[in-house]
Amino acid sequence: MISEDPLRTVLYIDLSKRSFWTEDRRDLFEQYIGGTGVAINLLQKECRQNANPLGPDNPIIFAVGPLTGVFPLASKTVALFKSPLTGNLGESHAGGRSATAIRMAGYGAIVIKGASETPVYLVIDSDKVHFKDASALWGLKSSFTVGRIIREQEDGAGLRTIMRIGGAGEKMVSYACVITETYRHFGRLGLGAVFGSKKLKAISVSGRRRIKVENPKTYRELYKEVFNRTVKSPAMKKYHDLGTAVNISPLNELKALPTENLKQNSFDQAGGISGESIAEKYLGRRVACSHCPVSCIHLATYREPYASEPYFYKTTMVGYDYELIYSFGTMLKISSPEGLLKILDEVEKYGLDVMSTGVALAWATEAQERNLIPSEGDVNGAKLRLQWGDYDTYIKAIEYLTDQPNDFYKALARGVSYASSKYGGSEFALSFGGNEMPGYHTGPAAHIGHLIGSRHSHLDGAGYSIDQQNLKEPGKSTPENIAKALIDEEKWRQILSSLTICFFARGIYDIDTVLKTLSVLGYKLTKDDLTRIGSEILREKYQFKIREGFNPRNITIPKRILETPSPHGVISEDTIRKGVESATDLLEKL
Amino acid sequence: MKRLAVVDVNLCVGCQGCLFACARRFGDAGLSRSAIHVKSAGGIERGFIVTVCRACLDPPCAKVCPTDALKPRPGGGVILNPQKCIGCGNCKEACTINAVFWDEDTNKPAICTHCGYCVDFCPYGVLKLEEREGGISV
Numbered sequence: 001m002i003s004e005d006p007l008r009t010v011l012y013i014d015l016s017k018r019s020f021w022t023e024d025r026r027d028l029f030e031q032y033i034g035g036t037g038v039a040i041n042l043l044q045k046e047c048r049q050n051a052n053p054l055g056p057d058n059p060i061i062f063a064v065g066p067l068t069g070v071f072p073l074a075s076k077t078v079a080l081f082k083s084p085l086t087g088n089l090g091e092s093h094a095g096g097r098s099a100t101a102i103r104m105a106g107y108g109a110i111v112i113k114g115a116s117e118t119p120v121y122l123v124i125d126s127d128k129v130h131f132k133d134a135s136a137l138w139g140l141k142s143s144f145t146v147g148r149i150i151r152e153q154e155d156g157a158g159l160r161t162i163m164r165i166g167g168a169g170e171k172m173v174s175y176a177c178v179i180t181e182t183y184r185h186f187g188r189l190g191l192g193a194v195f196g197s198k199k200l201k202a203i204s205v206s207g208r209r210r211i212k213v214e215n216p217k218t219y220r221e222l223y224k225e226v227f228n229r230t231v232k233s234p235a236m237k238k239y240h241d242l243g244t245a246v247n248i249s250p251l252n253e254l255k256a257l258p259t260e261n262l263k264q265n266s267f268d269q270a271g272g273i274s275g276e277s278i279a280e281k282y283l284g285r286r287v288a289c290s291h292c293p294v295s296c297i298h299l300a301t302y303r304e305p306y307a308s309e310p311y312f313y314k315t316t317m318v319g320y321d322y323e324l325i326y327s328f329g330t331m332l333k334i335s336s337p338e339g340l341l342k343i344l345d346e347v348e349k350y351g352l353d354v355m356s357t358g359v360a361l362a363w364a365t366e367a368q369e370r371n372l373i374p375s376e377g378d379v380n381g382a383k384l385r386l387q388w389g390d391y392d393t394y395i396k397a398i399e400y401l402t403d404q405p406n407d408f409y410k411a412l413a414r415g416v417s418y419a420s421s422k423y424g425g426s427e428f429a430l431s432f433g434g435n436e437m438p439g440y441h442t443g444p445a446a447h448i449g450h451l452i453g454s455r456h457s458h459l460d461g462a463g464y465s466i467d468q469q470n471l472k473e474p475g476k477s478t479p480e481n482i483a484k485a486l487i488d489e490e491k492w493r494q495i496l497s498s499l500t501i502c503f504f505a506r507g508i509y510d511i512d513t514v515l516k517t518l519s520v521l522g523y524k525l526t527k528d529d530l531t532r533i534g535s536e537i538l539r540e541k542y543q544f545k546i547r548e549g550f551n552p553r554n555i556t557i558p559k560r561i562l563e564t565p566s567p568h569g570v571i572s573e574d575t576i577r578k579g580v581e582s583a584t585d586l587l588e589k590l
Numbered sequence: 591m592k593r594l595a596v597v598d599v600n601l602c603v604g605c606q607g608c609l610f611a612c613a614r615r616f617g618d619a620g621l622s623r624s625a626i627h628v629k630s631a632g633g634i635e636r637g638f639i640v641t642v643c644r645a646c647l648d649p650p651c652a653k654v655c656p657t658d659a660l661k662p663r664p665g666g667g668v669i670l671n672p673q674k675c676i677g678c679g680n681c682k683e684a685c686t687i688n689a690v691f692w693d694e695d696t697n698k699p700a701i702c703t704h705c706g707y708c709v710d711f712c713p714y715g716v717l718k719l720e721e722r723e724g725g726i727s728v
Contacts, residue, residue, distance in 0.1 A: 070619035072607065100606070104621055126694070151632070158606075158629025159621070182634055208621045210695050216617020223614065224710075227607075231713045287634050288605035293713045295603035299635060317635035 001030055002522040006209055007066055007108035010042070013122065013129055015198050016056060016114030020129040022107075029108055033523075034065030036091070037498035037537040038109055039080040043089075044544055046111055053084035053190070054172055054197035056115035063109040064099045065500040066521045068291075070211055070219075072227055073505035075099050075289040078497055083189040084197075085174040085356070085415050086434035088548040089541055090189040091455050094163075095289035096181030098205070099500055101161040105207030112200070121164075121202040123154055126209070134201040141167030141402065143179045143351045146202055156206030164202035165192045166351030167402045172196045173413040175356035175436070179348070183297050183319035184289065187353045188457060189435060219520045226513065231293055235507040239296035240286070244322035245275030252330075254567050256442040256464075259330040260388055261362035261428060262560050265441050269335035273325050278337055284317055289502070296504060302341040318345045326439030327358025332365065332394060339391035346395050350402045356415060357401065359436035361386065361394055363416040367425045376408040376423075417556075427559035432456045433550065441561065443467035443568035445482045448579035451555050452483075452587070453490065454541045459503060460493070461486030471567055479575050483582035487538075494537040495530050539590035552584040591665025592719045593645035593704045594626075601714045602638040604628055608708035608717060612700075615707050622695045625702040627688075640716060643667055643689040643702035651681035651690050651699075660701070665722060670701045 001007065008026035013019075025038070032038045039061040051057035060081045067074035077098040083090030102110065106126050116131075119138035123130040140146055143166035150162050161180050168176035169192030176192030177185045186192075195201070213219040230236055238246060248270055251257040255265040271277060284301030288294060299317040306312040318341045325340065328347070334340045347354050365386040367373050377384055379400055386393055400409040411419040416436055420429035430437035432450035438458040440446040445463035453460025466485045470477040493503065499518075501509050509517075511527055518525055525533075542550075562573050612624040627641040645666030652660040652668050659674035660681055677697040682690040691700040706719035 069610070069621070072610075148633070158627055208624070208692075208694060210613070210618050210622035210693075211620035213617065213619055219617065219619070220614055227711060285635065285637065286603055288603040290604075290606045291610055293605050293607050293711075295605060295714075 001026065001066060002212055002214065004212060005066070005521065006106040006211070007034065007103070009107050010109045010111060011107045011124070011129070012111045012113065014114045015112065015116040015120065015200065018116075018131050025108070029066070032537060033495070033498040033533065034108055035063050035076070035078040035498040035500040036080070036494055036541075037533065039063040039078050040537060040540045040544060042109060042111055043080045044540065046113060047082055049547055051082055053082045053087065053090070054193060056113075056198070058082045058194055058197070060112040060191070060194055061109060062102060063500070064102045065498055066523065067499050067501065067517055068099045069103040069209075070213070070521065071223060071517050072230055073292050073294075073508060074499055074501050075292045076497070076500040076502050077102060078500060079178070079186045079191050081191055081194050082548060084172065084193045085190045086456065086550075088545040088550045089454060090191060090194070091541075092186040092188050092191050093497065093500075094178070094180050094184050094186045095292070095502060096161055096184035097159070097290040098161040098163065098180045098184070100290040101159060101205040101207065103211075104159060104209045105205050106209050112198070115198040116200065119199045119201055121150065122200070122204070124203065124205040125156070126207045134199075137201045138170065138199070142349045144182070144349060147179070147182055150202055150204055154204050156204065159208060160204050160206035162202060162204045165195045166349060168192055168350045168352045169196040171402055171404060171413070173352060173401060174415050175353040177351050177353045179351055183287070183299065185353070188355065188455065190353075192351050213520050214522050215520070222516055222520060226508065226517065227293065230505070230508050233508060236294050236505070239504050240294050242275040242279050243296050243298040245278060245298065245320060245325055247322045248274045248325055249276065251440070251442070254442070255565070256440060256567050257330055258326065258437065258439055258441045260333055261331060261366045262430060262437075262441060262564050263366075265564050265566065267330040267333065267335070269333075270330060272335055273329040273337050273340055275322075278320060282337060282341065292502065294504065300341050302338065302345060304342065316345055319348065320344060323439050324354045327355045330439075331358045331362040332391075333388040334391050334394075335389060336391070343391045343395055343398070346398050350398060352398065352401065355438055356436040357398065359430050360401070360412050360416050360419070361397055363420065363425065363429050364397070364412055366428055367423060370425065372423050372425050373408055376406060379405050379409070426556070430558050430560060431556075432558070433555070440464035441564065441566050443470065443566045444477065444479070444571050444575045444579060445470065445486065447561050447571065447576055448479070448482055448583060449486050451557065451576070451580055452486065452552060452583040454538065454545065461490045467566075467568065474568075477568060479578035480582045482579050483586060487583055487586045491531070491534040491538050494534045498533070498537060535590050538587075542587050542590070552580065552587065555580055591663070591704075591722055592706065593666055593722050594642050594702060594706060594708070595718055595720045596640050596642060597715060597718050599640050599716065600637060602628065602640055602716045603714060604630065604634060604638045607711040607713070611708040611711035615705065622693045623700050625691050625700040626708055627691065641687060641689050642717070643704070644687065645704055645722070650684040650686060654680040654684040656680065667704055668701060669703070670699060672696070672698055675699070
């Protein structure tokens with residue numbers, strides 16, 4: 001890398017001592033590029049074995065990559081921490097302005113250690129960290145309000161990211177998220193709870209750095225080439241036009257769309273909440289992450305009348321995506337688009353991971369149907385009977401998940417794996433390695449991927465995509481082939497996430513483009529180097545997972561996925577077990 | 591003379607491609623030399639404010655420059671002579687629309703030259719380089 005690139009600077013912040021310092025880690029950024037690669041190395045060093053995820057020994061690592069602020073689409077920040085949901089590796093990526101802000105402030109990574117005794121928010125600019133009293137912000141359940149207040153208080157409008165938690169993070173719901181620029185999230189695996197445990201309400205970062213390149217002329221030309229390919233690419237147009245919500249209709253037709261806690265594989269009323277339908281009736285604005293021309297963020301306009309006064313409305317913009325429509329729309333059978341937008345707005349307000357929350361409520365609804373929760377679902381003597389499609393009751397339940405007024409909601413706030421261990425119903429608890437299921441019942445590859453993936457997410461090996469390809473050539477759908485395809489994809493994704501390139505742009509950043517763009521920044525790497533580095537990073541992630549108790553040879557398969565047919569028919573337990581075994585063999589050889 | 595103009599701010603998605611393009615004029619990545627700005631209008635849901643130099647015919651920034659480093663450009667706007675600039679920041683203070691930005695690396699203003707390089711990197715048609723007719727444009 002170029003010697004004066006500020007990427008090499010790691011900012012350390014100790015919340016216990018209220019101190020900060022920087023370290024030059026050029027070695028780390030040269031060896032592991034940035035993002036996930038650098039962050040896993042920092043996490044292994046900074047996180048003591050068996051650390052309590054909600055204790056001061058659990059560090060939060062943010063990292064960006066060399067291409068951030070230099071080329072388009074390198075717009076993600078990687079956050080690594082120990083997950084309070086799974087008890088092992090917590091990894092979550094967010095866009096917004098977070099990545100460019102960290103890079104422009106002059107850092108490649110930020111490590112936050114310790115815990116504050118009193119509520120605090122951090123303001124990070126080019127050379128200082130300010131510890132600001134957040135006593136007046138603590139207890140604010142609405143993440144929207146936190147954002148509004150800090151926007152008014154702090155400088156850097158347009159350049160800054162404001163990462164913050166709502167009520168769910170403060171109350172350490174195991175799947176509380178961190179919100180950035182209102183509509184982007186470190187969504188999965190509970191970073192919000194880790195913020196809450198540190199009494200850290202928000203972080204604002206901004207800066208305006210210069211980054212030098214090796215050859216300005218080559219740089220400008222290559223930039224133009226990547227940019228032109230991006231704006232002309234049909235793959236990016238899909239994200240731009242309807243966004244990921246475009247997938248609702250095809251997956252529903254394919255019978256791969258989990259519905260009613262995956263009792264069903266399609267939703268007969270999905271038409272009203274499809275990407276096309278919401279865009280036509282409610283789409284109010286499309287916005288983009290910083291330094292990405294795609295603008296995949298779709299905001300719907302939701303107008304709600306006040307009951308107390310005629311002709312008085314609250315009008316809000318609500319972000320939506322495929323996974324949000326899945327987890328609240330089809331899983332809970334909310335077919336009213338307005339009901340769906342209303343509930344998504346509430347989830348955003350409290351700062352919960354939408355996917356885990358929807359799956360938790362779907363499990364709870366079925367558990368109540370089966371009378372597994374006799375009276376413990378009641379709050380203050382009032383019965384709260386969850387029913388499919390009844391979004392007003394679900395909105396109450398979301399508030400209870402945050403406030404945790406009784407044992408039942410305390411348990412549900414720890415995820416479906418824990419709740420079902422207490423109340424029964426693990427056979428229909430859609431937990432994969434402790435993380436709630438994403439919206440793909442496409443076949444065995446999706447589920448093997450969720451079970452074995454380092455994040456237990458669809459984002460790891462894209463099993464849903466492998467399943468859909470295999471439909472064309474069913475002979476390829478063997479457990480061994482699936483395992484190999486998943487691990488190969490996951491290896492390459494370590495490179496993309498170390499460059500902090502948005503996975504939506506994986507079609508733009510092929511291996512040649514990655515090498516060319518990196519050479520502008522003085523990285524002299526080869527294809528073989530990238531292959532090797534991808535494997536190394538993945539190996540280190542699993543080492544951390546295994547160190548913290550994950551055992552790929554002792555995996556619980558939710559029975560429900562074996563009952564409801566997928567586009568590949570009913571999935572056999574044998575296929576899943578063999579796939580997991582093959583994948584584990586491959587991981588052990590990394 | 592041509593000048594940079596905002597065609598329709600409602601088309602802006604906040605990608606900030608123009609900011610990075612502006613810095614790239616000089617061959618740098620990053621933002622320090624960028625002379626254009628995009629921020630939300632008080633929350634992204636409300637849309638964006640795009641700040642560009644309006645190429646004033648009688649520029650307030652040039653009037654307060656103590657060293658004549660900023661000279662009015664024929665047809666509007668200003669030209670910076672960095673050798674003369676002492677980094678006092680008067681120009682930044684004087685700009686009514688906050689379109690004089692600051693390059694912390696050089697401690698001098700970042701001034702829009704109305705070159706139009708940013709226009710090519712706005713895929714939404716927010717910006718254009720327009721001919722200023724008769725010296726006045728609104």
